[in-house]
Amino acid sequence: MAGKKMGLQTIRFQNPPSIIATSSIVGPKEGQGPLKDYFDLILNDNMYKEKSWEKAERKILKEAVEMAIKNSNLPYSKIEYFIAGDLLNQIISAGFAARELGFPFFGIYGACSTAAEGLGLGAIIIDGGFADNLVVATSSHYCTAERQYRFPLELGNQSPPTAQWTVTGAGAAVISSRPQNPRITYVTTGKVIDMGETNPNDMGTAMAPAAVDTIVRHFNDTNRTPDDYDLIVTGDLASIGKDIAEELIKQKGFDVSNKYTDCGLMIFDPQQDVHAGGSGCACAAVVTFGYLYKEMMKGKYNRILLVATGALLSTTSTQQGETIPCIAHAVAIENL
Amino acid sequence: MQKLTKEQQDYQNFVKQKRPKPPLLKNILMAFIVGGLICVVGQVIMNFYISRGMSPKEAGAPTSATMVFLGAFLTGLGVYDKIGKRAGAGSIVPITGFANSIVSPAMEFKREGYVFGVAAKMFVVAGPVIVYGMCSAVVIGLIYYILKL
Incomplete structure (x- = not known):
């Protein structure tokens, strides 16, 4: 029997793993946002003295990992696994950073849910007793994402009000069996939900039902309610998706209105034209590992x-007219 | 494209009212003003060539070439995308927008090399316009030819 399983999709940890250190690195635009004082490093430019944006992205991912390990005061030899993923095809940022770092590596892909997916798997x-210390990390970069998913940066096109701005940055966390706060207590793994959205310029609308499904499942599995949390924070639904999610959660019988927010809304000021x-x-990574x-x-x-x-989704699936499958993973982080 | 289930259709109807509309009037006005300004610049350049002794017909080609150069130049300086963000169709439709659509991917994909980057990606945005522009030109030309027979 799986004794740590609770309900249909949730795990309750017997010895809740600790997040003993984190790090966050962001680009210049994020460094002008409301959370600027919480980030460990703010880049002066998106290139970060590299020859390409892809190289810059893997460099900040690698440096975020090194910074988190440094903050944990653990020697490199104690890090047993490195779990990471990113948005680029074949998760090259994670794979190439792992090449430099030299830890046993699990590459994961959950698009923008990667931070929670990594935390969950790491915990x-x-x-499970398979390791005592490991690092989870993820990164994204506005310029690499734009050129992969959308148009060249210098193209003079207009984006619709539903579009979102890819955060440039990387976040890493060291998860450990050492008992100290904060701890990862529950993980609710999401199912892939597709509500028929086809517009890649409206991700919030596409992803909101996945977030709702996972949040409601988490409450039902754990018998918790929104009152048990100080804050419920989704990854990157942004303004439109957050409103939709809030309303749908209410329809399912849970009122999260006074304690629900979204990382995509926290990281930028509305004046920043995002x-x-x-x-x-x-x-989700830099807001969680930085601010939260x-x-x-x-x-x-x-x-x-x-x-x-x-x-x-991918550009191929979009061009072939497919709807957008979405996922959301929930991780409960607590001071015990 | 797959057919949506009832649940998916309900959701799509639900979010339809939630989705903010693009500021249509503002976009149209900006497109009109900026597009008009670009045409004024074009006219000034054309008048310059005419004043140098070209006939209006002869001045057309060098005017287009100059406008293409300006579009490409402003793309290279990183200005054209900022104009385009405000102007929308106003800066896409004129020939300067065509230059922008070719120069911007060429710049962006330089790191992938001159063959598979610059040359291969150069027409990634403008390619469809060229293909269907040529095709429709041939079709219209044929219709015109047949009607004149």
């Missing part, structure tokens, strides 16, 4: 539910 490995808000793997983690350490929040959302 499972720790609580349309609906932020997106990308780094959106630091505020949990200070005790402002004691129980948060991170629900990172991802759209599992």
Whole structure:
């Protein structure tokens, strides 16, 4: 019997793994946003002294990992696994960073849900007794994402108000069996939900039902309610998706209105011309590992539910007229 | 394209009212103003060539070439995308927008090399316009030819 399983999709950890250190690196635009004081490093330019944006992205991913390990005061030899993913084809940022770092590596892809997916899998490995310390990380970069998914940067096109701005940045966390706060207590693994959205310029609308499904499943599996949390935070639904999610959760009988927010709304100021808000793997990662983690350490929040959302599409599937399958993973992080 | 289920259709109807509309009037006005300004620049250049002794017909080709150069130049300076963000169709439709659509991918994919990057990706945006522009020109030309017979 799987003794740690709860309900249909949730795991309750027996010895909740700890997040003993984090790091966050962001690009210049994110560094002008409302959370600028919480990031460990703000880049002066998107190129970061590299020859291409892809190289810059893998460099910030690698440096985020190194910074998190440094913050944990653990020697490199104690890091047993490295779990990472990103948005680029064949997750090259993660794979190439792993080449430099030299840890045993699990490459994962959950689009923008990667931060929560990594935290969940990392915690499972720790609580399962397969390792004592590991690093999870993810990255995204506005310029690499634009050229892969959309148009060249210098093309003079207009994006619709539903479009979102891919966050440039990388976040990493060291998860450990060492008992200290904050801890990962529950993980609810999401199902892939597709509500028929086809517009790749409206990810919030596409992903909201996946977030709702996972959040409601989490409450039902754990018998918790929104009252059990100080904050419920989705990954990158941005303004439109967040409103839709909030309303749908209410329809399912849970009122999250006074404690629900979204990383895509937190990271940018509306004046920064990002349309609906932020997106990308780094959106949930830097907000969680930068802002939320630091505020949990200070005790402002004691129980948060991170629900990172991802759209599992590609340019090929969009061009072939397919709808957008989406996923959301929930991770409960608590000060015990 | 697959058929949507009832649940998916209901959701699509639900979100339809949630989705903000693009600021249509503002976009149209900006397109009109900027598009008009680009045409004024074109006219000034054309008048310059005419003042140098070209007939209006002869001046057409060098005017287009100059406008293409300006579009490409502003793309290279990183200005044209900023104009395009505000102007929309106003800066896409004129020939300067055509230059922008070719130069921007050529710049962006330089790192993938001159063959598979610059040359191969150059027409990634403008390619369809050229293909269907040529095709429709041939069709219209044929119709015109047949009607004149």
